[in-house]
Amino acid sequence: MVTLPCTAVLFDVDGTLVDSTPLVEAAARVWAAEYGLDADEFLSGAHGRRTSDRVADFLPADRVAAATARLDALEAERTDGITALPGALALLTAMNGMPWAMVTSMDKEQLRVRTGVAGVPLPPVVITAEDVPRGKPDPTGYLLGASRLGVDPSACVVIEDAPAGIAAGRAAGATVLAVATSHDRSELTAAHAVVADLTHVATGPGGLRLAR
Structure with missing residues (x-):
């Protein structure tokens, strides 16, 4: 010990x-497709960070709030896993x-x-x-x-x-x-x-x- x-x-x-993990990854893949982003790239550095901080790595500042809200909404649609x-x-x-x-x-x-x-x-x-x-x-x-x-x-x-x-x-x-x-x-x-x-x-x- x-x-x-x-x-x-x-x-x-x-x-x-x-x-x-299952719901976070599923939501991120839907979200990334909507925003024309690579889901694997987004997910690779997302774990452990605030959603808004990670979104800001990919989108202009004036789009971060709405995009974060969209990803949060997608995650909220499910609780499986x-x-x-x-x-x-x-x-x-x-x-x-x-x-x-x-x-x-x-x-x-x-x-x-x-x-x-x-x-x-x-x-x-x-x-x-x-x-x-x-x-x-x-x-x-x-x-x-x-x-x-x-x-x-x-x-x-x-x-x-x-x-x-x-x-x-x-x-x-x-x-x-x-x-x-x-x-x-x-x-x-x-x-x-x-x-x-x-x-x-x-x-x-x-x-x-x-x-x-």
Whole structure:
């Protein structure tokens, strides 16, 4: 067992606690066709980032808001394929009083729907896309999450699945644990530690315990 010392945990959601990959990819392919874009290229760098930030990589600024709304609407049309990722529910129900928050690139409605379908509980502190001026890899979301928990970011473990989120957690000054649920381990090397999924994580005295 390896222990990551912390007094609080900041969880990413999509790809870390919840898997909504099928609906996200299906919606993106419809959307990309409508806008004359390559869906694979769009999806290649979309995971872990706010939709509006990724859309802005492809479209002029004056088209981003409408295009983002369209993609959000396409995603909202379906909930098939949404599931809790391995170990997520067990870990969240066994935090043993350790404070935790969610910091996600999803908007509030997406978060409500996807966690609801997956059966993942929402904590009192939730940071969504609407709460920050800049999305991951900017650290603002994680800094805000730690602040609302009343904990210094350096005393937090951030759990992430995507390179953009890992960069955000490290920039916030937190210890970052990556789960290899959406990306190959070779893409997660900037994290302090990597596990296959949350079945390898448990709370323990003084922090999170990792089974290797």
